[in-house]
Amino acid sequence: MTVLILTSEQDVTADMAVVELNAEGIPVVRLDPAELPGGVDVSGEWAHGAFHGHLSAGGRVVSMSGLRSIWVRRPGRPSARAQAASPWLTEESTQALYGMLRCTDARWMNHPDAARQARYKPWQLWLARACGLPVPATLITTFPRAAREFADRYPDLVVKPVSGAHPGDGTLAVPTTRVRPGEDFRDVAHGPTLLQRRIRKAADIRLTCVGDQLFAARAAHPADGPHASDVVDVRFADAVGPWTPVPVPRRTADAVHAYLTRAQLAYGAFDFVEDVDGIWWFLECNQAGQFGFVEIETGQRIGRAVARWLAGEWSGANPPEEDRNTS
Structure with missing residues (x-):
């Protein structure tokens, strides 16, 4: 059975999972819907009460019935690179590709319908509060x-x-x-x-969730000096410490699991800020957030966790002891 990854050509985060899948001998097909049609092609037939679909990418043809899982990472817009690109062709290509993939029994990370809803920031804030997470x-x-x-x-x-x-x-x-x-x-x-x-920060927290596994990383802020507690957006700041692994408070872990369950997400990258009292305040959950920078700095094996979920391993409530990260 094959793992299908929908993402752009240059995606280091996806590369980390592909390496792990290759090491385990799990077949992988990686394609960008932006190359449909041309570099990517699809075909589906509904006859005699059955559906038979096929994908072609890089000269390789794969049966959709042989897909074990689909990772919707950072795909391009269908037909974006087509010679005769148009809004009409984009809609036709989107309907064809994602409509056929919905006809399979593959597991999704994340399902397009859940992913679409999960992008709405107002809904994120409502759901986080409903699940017990502090929200500014x-x-x-x-x-x-x-x-x-x-x-x-x-x-x-x-x-x-x-x-x-x-x-x-x-x-x-x-x-x-x-x-x-x-x-x-x-x-x-x-x-x-x-x-x-604005929450007066002691640190930024990135909590990456893969199925039931949690990987938390913390970037501390200066406690004194000219930059003390002034960092607003960690993505554009130099005056923060390196990302280091930290345990997840049990109450936060329970609330995050509830969030993912209600949002029907298999993967989520949560951003929190930790205040001076140690409270983790929810900012957002990116259903397709990057984890490469966290793995590189912390050594947390997030790519391996994603690969194992896609392969169908350890997706339940009891991941290997080494992958747990709650307190």
Whole structure:
């Protein structure tokens, strides 16, 4: 049985899992839907009460009935590289590829329907709170007056995109930024704005979840000096410590498992901030988040955990002792 990985050609995070799958002798097909049609082709037949589908990539043809799992990592938009690319061809290619894959018995990491819902930041915040995770006071609004009133209640705020996407280039990240004192919030009327109470950080936490396995890493912030507790977005900061493995508090672990169950996710990369009292505050869950940088810095075998989940190993409640990370 074959593992199918849908991702871009240059994806170091996916490479780590592919290495592990190859080491275990698990067949892998890796393709980017952006190359459909042309570099990637599909065919499906419904006849005599049965479905027979096939994929072709890199000269290799694979039966869809032989797929054991599908990892939707960072796939491109179907037909994006086609010679006659168009919105119509994209929709046709999307319907064909993902519609056929839904006809298989393969396990998904993550299923496209669950992944689509999981991207909505407002829903993430609601679900995190419902599962028992601390969430900073947050407002999403197009009303300047509502923003001003929120700022009166929480004078120390940050602003970030609701979607996380860059307005000019979806491949770029927009840094979370502190709101200036005295902001009048008139520009809020031009588009939904996410304001959130700033948590005074002791550290950033990245919690990577693979099935029931949890891998937590912590990047400490300076306790004193000019940069003490001033880091807003760890992705754009130099004044933070290296990522080191840490145990997951049992209450947080239980809440995260509940989140993944309700969201129907097999994989999630959670971002928390740890405050000066040691509380982990939920910021977001990226259902296709990177783990390569965490594995490189901490030595945590996240790629191996992903490979084993895709291969159908240790997907239940009792992973190997060495892979557990809760306290």
